[in-house]
Amino acid sequence: MMEVGEKLTRRSFLKATSLGFLLIPPLKKKVERVSPSVQGKPKAILVDVRRCVGCKACQVACKSWNNLPAEETEIMETEYTNPTSLSATTWNYIRFEEVENGGSVKWTMVSMRCMHCLEPTCVSVCPTMALWKREDGPVLYNVERCIGCRYCVNACPWGVPSFDDEAKAIRKCTMCFDRIDVGLKPACVTVCQTEALQFGDRDEILEKARNSGAPYIYGEKEAGGTSVIYVSDVPLKEIGLPKVDYRTPSAFNLELLKQFFGIGIVSLIIVPVAYYLLKRGRKTE
């Protein structure tokens, strides 16, 4: 079984090149089977925006557990968000937004991170299957298969994967799969003092979200559903979460292809008819 970080040996390369075409289905199966330790049902993280106080402990815990270096950032007088986006060395961050609420302005803090989609677009577009979805939730990456095309960077609706130019690899949140494997919660959830971050089975997390009384739930259906669920008392668009439609990547691609071929078929009818009419018009002149 191919594990994260397994090296491509000369033998496996020769096998791949010699068998070429025929080897593709086995290669595919090999990766799909990867799920080192599935701990029961699919997991999810709940982000309760109402409870977040913006302490950034989750940011620090993520850096600490994953050995991520500090990032040089600019401190701006008008901006508490720091750093201001996800990157190869920042896998989660707290976003500070001033939101208008009933005539007054309210500070809202929200944890931004990989959504660990149920059917991830990054996994769908990756030509080498370097990215894959583990059955219990985390979307993971195998550097030993990656070619550095960065298709995942452009394909993710949340712009999560980042390419690390120094390490020559994609970097993103792993949902602390190595902690989940030994029965621990992700580092960010563990340190959250206000329970703005919670971890559990996705079914239970969704149930909690629905029963939370929050008017806005995000992640239940977006891009076919995600393993990070947000609950909020302010519209999520106002706190920096983009509007993503409910289609899974396969539904999105299929619809696009249908429209593409539809345009082709319509053009095949319209163009010859227009040409014929134009020619007939010229003849009558």
Added chain:
Amino acid sequence: MIDLFGLLRGEEVTWGILIAVYLYLGGLAGGAFLSGSMAHFLARENESYRVFARSGIYIGTVAIILGLVPLVLDLKRFIVAPVNMIYAFSHLPESMMTVGTWVISIFTVLGVITSILWVFRERERTVKLENVGERIYFESVEEKVILFFEAVGCVFAVATMVYTGLLLSFARGVTFWASPLLPWLFTASGVSTGLVAAGLFTPIIGILVPRLCPEFRELLSRSIELMKVEKRVEGFDVPLMLGELILVFAYLLSVVQTRGFLNVVYGVLSPAFWIGFITVGILIPIILWLLLKLREKPKLHQPENLALIYLGFVLVLIGGFILRYVVLFGGQL
């Protein structure tokens, strides 16, 4: 705020200028191969069109091979782990990039085979013609073999052009590209640029490699024949350019709510779009075509008219590249 040079190189985007070149050469290659093959199917007994057909096949093959250079240079892990490229064939049919890897690989192989067949076929034919002393056109097995490879190659040439658009459309994170019209726009532009590239390189091949391709040199000396071919190429290209014009505005309207639309239509890329693509790449070539249309017939074969046609071709080629650049960068800025 990035400076113009930074913008040109693509410092702030994921896919920069190298991918723009790759998409451009991919489209051009497909268009040139398709144009060459079509010329061969439709007018294979005409010596001049045979030369044009060969030009299309050769340019298509060279362009698709050249296109691999910027692609490989852009792959950030190619130097670290070049053998990983083999895995790019593995994610069928889900990943559009894998589909493209197969399509381009097969197209490249078909292009190389067809080009080699053409070189040997024409050399053999020239020898035969010299021996017999008269021009004989016959349906030999070799001709059918070339036609077979061209027919199959055409499928992959079209697929390559479509792929350059679908690759972007499937990148869901960039809403500016998520339009079914984009692959059609890139296909129309690919056919247009490929067609004119085949026309432009017909005399250039004759000048660059006269010994290898004596028919090209011979066509150069028959300027009236050459003019006829190039006029026909231009005649085919004008409707394509008009189609591109319709498609580009339809495409922009389909993504009107995106930031990319603002970047391209009003923003930082608007000079490149309005001047580079619309004016230089489409309107001026159409005006040049109209100018030649208005000239009287006896004057038509003058060398300056041929120069005007070639100027139009060069502008179409420039416009085609700017289109890829504008669309690629517009979505990412």
